[in-house]
Amino acid sequence: KHFDCPVLEGMELENQGGMGTELNHWEKRLLENEAMTGSHTQNRVLSRITLALMEDTGWYKANYSMAEKLDWGRGMG
Template structure:
């Protein structure tokens, strides 16, 4: 299984590849907890996605996030959450309705 992408973004154990993937302390802890590995936490990469956002970042749907993490206007160019690059808001309308757990907008296909 993988970490949820919306919560750990560029962590290497999310379900998709990122050009700036990191191996965070969370993944090292998971591997160590399996009993198969002994982690060297000093080798962990810095994971800044969600840093200092509090528990609401994890427990709230992404359409309720605040500040640089909020994305509700499609294809609008701006700075990424960490101000390291230009980014945009990739909101997509699908041909059919999304499952209830994946709906963050009033339109069931968005």
């Protein structure tokens, strides 16, 4: 939905930053100021993408009405 593509099979993980960041956070070039990117940025947001990941673990039930608007990458399919 965010990227406006018909199918999204997964999300790239960060491939830099060393232990603790690499493969543990969203790829910054795709989601810039999303809260789960591996480096600090201004105006961090907790998007529907991260809420969906948390719900997919089976440990959480996401309240999507609490998601914040993520503009970076929107509609870039």
